[in-house]
Amino acid sequence: MIIRSLLTDENPFNSSEELKEWILQRNKDVEVRIERIQFSDMKMWHKDPDGSLHHDTGRFFSIQGIDVATDYGNISNWRQPIINQPEVGYLGILTKEIDGILYCLMQAKIEPGNINSVQISPTLQATKSNYSRVHTGKAPRYLEYFVNAKPENIILDQLQSEQGARFLRKRNRNIIIKVTENIELHPDFRWMTLRQIKELMHCDNLVNMDTRTVLSGLKISDYMTPLDSLNGMSKFGKEMLLSSTTNHEYKSTIDHLSWLTNLKSKYDLRTTTCAVNNMPGWNSTDFEIAREDGKYFKIIGVNVTISNREVATWCQPLVQPMQDGLCAFIVKKIDGIYHFLIQAKLECGNFDILELAPTVQCLTGAVGKEAHEKPDFYDYVVNASKEQLIVDALQSEEGGRFYHEQNRNLIVEADESFPLNLPPRFTWMTLSQIYEFLRFNNYLNIQARSLISAIKFV
């Protein structure tokens, strides 16, 4: 049923064209006004004497300073603002099997920081503050199906990390459930096949980060049965299935575990909170918290007004990137099996020191011109020919926290001459090995998961 969902775009509810049209129309219908305001003018928010920003209820999230000490990389000590949101939220997709095909109930969701206003999001996207109703608001739609899901209705249920450079050890519960009962279809929701969602993912900024992370955990090959016809699947799709089922690995999982144990033992990462007012290289005013050199990102305060069927307005801080980002996987066939070039990357907010990241993950604006100033493999991916690009799309980060943040997502096929020997923090993994790490907490970072979810099978 999952394989058929992956191959089917003959959706009796909505054709792919209708879905695209629907999102575009929703984007036209809604007006999102973002007004930069002083932090002191943010209603329901306050600044503590140390410069950190908090919601008056003490919940949702805060912006605080952290002091980072590490022996990884060129800079051993720095301070920066970070989003602290210690609650585990739900990112949930409700699915239903209809005539042997799995349909996902997806939502057209407005987020203030989205570059467009509306993107395709999971059925449920709720922080604990949301669903325990810290607001006076109502419970989020479809919440009850997730809270009451029985083990036999759960397809996937994992704790997964968010951006380690921006969030302090943040994790969400990524969950896919399958229901059999009739589901009331609310106006902002549509049933989609996996193929349709993946096609929308190949357009810029249509499928939000939360959808991508939830779907990344779905190991397609687990659902392949002799009853499934693979007619219509592309050669690349079949080769991805092979990579996801094979035991022919360039390095064993024992080797990878040892490699990662060694790196986690080698590198220290110690973070402590510090005052936002006391971060060298950063200026904290009532208007923004920004670096003196204009690099990386800044914290701004906004007043959000959303005019739709009704008008909603609220204030919040947002993280605004100062530079574009790039996330790229290099893939290469080794003995006939696709392997992914994985990087072990330390980011200051990581739960467990290093996570498995794409081959290249960086802010392009921060990359220097000299070879030694560039991340490993940077030149290779930015100079890849069109024929080498398996995936190439701009993808947004979470619009509830980030303002107009988008990263170029690339999967690049390496040429024959690409070397098998790698620098110490890099390794080759089959898709099967990636999924083995992915099902346990805090191994694959969100940028890697986003790229994994973009793999197309048609």
Add this chain to the structure above:
Amino acid sequence: MIIRSLLTDENPFNSSEELKEWILQRNKDVEVRIERIQFSDMKMWHKDPDGSLHHDTGRFFSIQGIDVATDYGNISNWRQPIINQPEVGYLGILTKEIDGILYCLMQAKIEPGNINSVQISPTLQATKSNYSRVHTGKAPRYLEYFVNAKPENIILDQLQSEQGARFLRKRNRNIIIKVTENIELHPDFRWMTLRQIKELMHCDNLVNMDTRTVLSGLKISDYMTPLDSLNGMSKFGKEMLLSSTTNHEYKSTIDHLSWLTNLKSKYDLRTTTCAVNNMPGWNSTDFEIAREDGKYFKIIGVNVTISNREVATWCQPLVQPMQDGLCAFIVKKIDGIYHFLIQAKLECGNFDILELAPTVQCLTGAVGKEAHEKPDFYDYVVNASKEQLIVDALQSEEGGRFYHEQNRNLIVEADESFPLNLPPRFTWMTLSQIYEFLRFNNYLNIQARSLISAIKFV
């Protein structure tokens, strides 16, 4: 070669009797004098104004206060002292194959807190402070083999946690390497088969905690080949191999992951440092840091003098338990396959909220008399008949940090009538499923691993 090591006690180097004799003799030869002293008299240690205890170099470990807030259990907020040792140390066993049998190079190691003085320990037991020579001391014996081990010589290499109630997120690198070169045998070292080590484990307090955690990661069934004869293996041993290779599970791993994700999302654990001088229920004097009600444990300062071939003396704090401990696994055959009754347990120093723990893990002195004051399954394991006890031995905790701490380790076979339905924090796992979690960081706690290592095959 590992299977043969598991079945062989015909060690050409040392018979099992000789090994026992050797340890007993070592215990007689050495004199360990532990003298309780004031904290202010501890040479090379000092007390900070907040009451925390630190080594003058700032390294090794410190005793600090933590404030714990959690919605797990009956008490939602408390303060306690904890050992903070943020470095990752080595626990390493060097092995060598001789005539098709794997031999482990084990050490007779003196630790000040041991109930006896000398126990069997891994080849290498070294904190980063040790091996980066914060002391003026020499490098630990055999360190170079571990530092220079090539991937093909590594049998096992995992980061594993220590006691979550006593250590703040402490982890060690558990590593087994296999060498081919000739190894110089230093006086405190002996070659042992796995069978010999396991037999010593069934005596009280002969095999130290570090040995037990390292060996727990070795999934025996991975090394079974058609060339291995299982002659000499017990029926229980063969049934353990079956549990470790089977796919016939009472609950799938997807179910377990979802169960654990749900518990990790449900329970909050927030720890912050606090002053040792400001911990309600605790008294901090210059002589000890202890609870007013005399429960749990206290921190003492000692002067250690070890007289052997030469005399060594130093001061350090130790953790002294006030109550005996009990760690017990219930095992039960479900559809012919042994399953372990696993508990998800929150402890304040855990790296990731909850870890998988034995069925019962508690301080026996802290258990009340009323049914509701007792941990689940407590009565069942303490009232088990002799025939139900597969493992029953006293095992010591790490003598470098704990003073005379021992726990009763039990594996109890459930009777026919034992219920399959369990309370929410409990589940049934095959040994195969346990090993799947064990190879990734921070899933199995050290008490569970200690019991897994005690499984005998002969």
